[in-house]
Amino acid sequence: MQWLYLAIAVIFEIAVAIAAGKAQGFKDRGWTIATLVSGAIGTYFLSRALLTFNVGVGYAIWTSVSGIGITVLGVLLFGQRLNWQKALGIVIIIAGVVGLQLSGAA
Numbered sequence: 012m013q014w015l016y017l018a019i020a021v022i023f024e025i026a027v028a029i030a031a032g033k034a035q036g037f038k039d040r041g042w043t044i045a046t047l048v049s050g051a052i053g054t055y056f057l058s059r060a061l062l063t064f065n066v067g068v069g070y071a072i073w074t075s076v077s078g079i080g081i082t083v084l085g086v087l088l089f090g091q092r093l094n095w096q097k098a099l100g101i102v103i104i105i106a107g108v109v110g111l112q113l114s115g116a117a
Contacts, residue, residue, distance in 0.1 A: 016060035017073060023053030024077035025084065068111050075104045 026049040034042035061069045079101050085091035 013060045013063035013069075016056045017064070017069065020053045020056035020060060020073055021076050021080060023049045023056065024073065025080040027053060028077070028081045029084065068114075071111060072108055075108055079104055 027046055030042050030045040030049055033039065034046050037043045037046075057069070057073055060073075064072075082091075082093070082097060082101065086093045
């Protein structure tokens with residue numbers, strides 16, 4: 012169940028990043044509310060996941076998978092460019108997450 016909680020937290024963290032980008036420095040009320048609500052929901056599910064995960068490992072997985080998701084969506088939805096340095100960074104992050112999982116610290 013902790014993996015489901017972590018996956019939900021990742022989805023809402025990605026939503027936070029997208030909404031915060033659209034909120035224009037919290038000038039747009041609708042996107043500001045979306046940012047804050049998504050953040051609260053994501054934090055709730057992260058806290059549920061961290062009841063089982065080692066805090067450092069769970070947090071590292073949450074932030075890294077969210078970062079990858081945000082980068083990929085930026086390319087797919089917002090026309091941002093994916094150069095070889097970003098792609099290499101994603102590969103390194105994935106390797107790090109796999110390494111954390113293999114450590115058995117979850």
